[in-house]
Amino acid sequence: MKFDDEPTPGENLPILPGHTSPGRFERVLRAGHFAVTAEIAPPDSADPADVYERAALFDGYVDAINATDSSGANCHMSSMGICSLLTRRGYAMILQQSCRDRNRIAMQGDILGAAAMGVCNILCLSGDGVQSGDHPEAKPVxxxxxxxxxxxxRHMRDEQRFLSGRAISAPPRLFLGGAANPFAPPLDFRPHRMAKKIAAGAQFIQTQYCFDIERMKTFMAQVRDMGLLEKAYVLAGVGPLASAKAAEWIRKNVAGVHIPDEVIKRLSGAEDQKQEGVNLCIDLIEQVREIEGVSGAHIMAYRMEDRIGEIVTRSNALGNREPWRPAP
Amino acid sequence: MKAVRLWSVRNAGWLKKCYAALEGTLALFNPLLRAIGHERLDKPFAAIEGVVKGFLFDSQSCGQCTLGETGMACPMNCPKTLRNGPCGGVRQNGGCEIKPEMTCVWVNAWEGSQKIGTPEDTIKIIQPPVDNRIKGRSAWLRALRLRNGESA
Structure with a gap:
């Protein structure tokens, strides 16, 4: 969607009263729209064209793009590099920052650098263990x-100081996010964990892949009762599965992703499993949308990014709304 | 040792009370400890703590103990040394993402925290990042200093 005060690409919007960032993503959520975000696949290359091509798949379908930080502890182009390229073209970026590879000195420097480049949103993650990735011999930080x-x-933004107490002359104006996994044990701890993230500064939450609607409903009821939904926006994580076999593999090998048996049954019974995976994702968006307090969908279409357009259109996730897209 | 560590989590309630009693006693003797000097006592104290907490909790001696707030499960045993709760990678059987044969430290911590009090009193407290300068030093003496409102 275009606002009346749209700046030239690469510059940010004015900060509205009550907002903490000059970004489009915060505006969409605070205006009460159902927001759509998607994860961009980081290239294993130093070619900016690879990034632009991958981002273009999302044009007109998403409100903000998450740039992952070597997820699964596998090496790819950095989140910072991708955000740098795409903010210059006007995209609303969510910089994912994991604690796996950088200490507090590097992280604070990156936060200032990212904000200076026009990044308005940061998703703070613990990060996957280095043992799960392609450099298991690396030092986990x-x-x-x-x-x-x-x-x-939050301290840097609101107190305008580094952790050391040293002053920051122009603070990073950011909208802060955290992740939640309602589907992993200890289940009773999960709402409290989300509460801690919000108390620490999270303004939006993106969840792990949701394939278990009943569990998601329970979790949302718990966080609603704790009054957390007045303090942060929850975007449910969804994504298409490529086949029943892929689903089995993810269930076994990707930490924290819970795929119920019915999902695998539905995929294995389909003639075109890939299409059924897309259909399932669309059904899930329609179902999470019905859950009170879910403010958006976060689509992680790993190696199926070209299907995001179909998923967003057919699920009618955006309603009549047309998100910002770069000028042709 | 796993068996002792799990026993400690199951008995978190009274173990925490034991520690409170110990800290209270040490506080009574603090004038004496002060006279000798916390600096001078740090090494022997840290050695005793290492043996006691190492046996009971597999403590990793970070020097800034959170055991009372983490259900008597030492968060430094988490391969990611997370001090504020479990990561999203915990397996459906409660196993650690990185060491599947180990139960997630935070699954234990949650169980232990139920024996101690409400989440508000313990596990919901936001722990600051580790101060790497005081790793291996005495957490008990540090607690005495904090108790008196001195700098740690």
Whole structure:
């Protein structure tokens, strides 16, 4: 969607009263729209064209793009590099910052750098263990955790100081996010964990892949009762599965993703499993949308990014709304 | 040792009370400890703590103990050393993402925290990042200093 005061690409919007960032994503959520975000696949290359091509798949379908930070502890182009390229073209970016690879000195420097480049949103993550990735011999840093990292960014923004207490002359104007996994044990702890993230500074929450609607409903009821939905926007994580076999593999090998048996049954019974995976994703968006307090969908279409247009259109996730897109 | 560590989590309630009693006693003797000097006592104290907490909790001696707020499960045993709760990678059986054969520290911590009090009193407290300068030093003496409102 275009606002009346749209700046030239690469510059940010004016900060509205009550907002903490000059970004489009915060505006969409605060205006009460159902927001759509998607994860961009980071290239294994140093060619900016690879990034532009991948981002173009989302044009007109998403409100903000998450740039992952070597997810799964596999090396790819950095979140910072991708955000740098895409903010210059006007895209609303969500910089994912994991605690796996950088200590507090590097992280604070990156936060200022990102904000200076026009990044308006940061998602603070603990990060996957290095053992899960392609460099298992690397040193895991974990100087901070996701919650202390959120507190650190909020401190930089609101107190205008580094953790050391040294002053920051122009603070990073950011909209802060955290992740939640309602589907992993200890289940009773999960709402409290989300509460801690919000207390530390999270203003939006993106969840892990949701394939278990009943569990999601329970979780949302718990966080609603705790009054957390007045303090943060929850975007439910969804994504298409390529086949029943892929789903089995993810269930076994990707930490924290819970795929119920019925999902695998539905996929294996389909003639075109890939299409059924897309259909399932569309059904899930329609179902999470019905859950009170879900403010958007976060689509992680790993290696199926070209299907995002179909998913957003057919699920009618945006209603009549047309998100910002770069000028042709 | 796993068996002792799990026993400690199951008995978190009274273990925390034991520690409170210990800290109270140490506080009574603090004038004496002060006279000798916390600096001078740090090494022997840290050595005793290492043995006691190492045996009971597999403590990693970070020097800034959170056991009372983490259900008597030492968060430094988490391969990511997360001090504020479990990551999103916990397996459906409660196993650690990185070491599947180990139960997630935070699954234990949650169980232990139920024996101690309400989440508001313990596990919901936001822990600051580790101060790497005081790793291996005495957390008990540090607690005495904090108790008196001195700098840690």
């Amino acid at each position: 974990f100087d901070m955790d996701s919650i202390s990292a959120l507190g650190m960014v």
